Amino acid sequence: MTCVRFNACGHQWALEAHHVRRIDSAATLARYVSFETLMCRGPGHSSRWLTLIDRQGPWQLGLPGDSELIPLQVADLHPLPPLLAARTSYPALCGVALEGASMTLLLEGGRLGLPVDSDSVD
DSSP, rough: EEEEEEEEEEEEEEEEEOOOEEEEEEOSSEEEEEEHHHHSSOOOOSSSSEEEEEEEEEEEEEHHHHHEEEEGGGEEEEOOOOHHHOOOOOOTEEEEETTTEEEEEEGGGGGGGOTTTOOOOO
């Protein structure tokens, strides 16, 4: 499975590449949010922007740094443990990839989106 992997909030994250339409160095759309604001509830300082699509159309997810396109082996992918899955407040968090001593948190790109009740923020 080909993924876009990046570092944010002290962790390594990835989402399937087919959810990403493009990567830019500046926000170019009216709908956007920084990853750190969305997932880590902290202030965001974005230098790269992934363009994704939800029901309302294209929007951008700001990353604090570069991302990379990587292949993840199916054998390395694991669902969230049931207790963690039941307690997470992040519906897009769906599993982990374990590659040797490295752990990557996996996001379901189709469930990742702007909060319904918020304006675009970075």
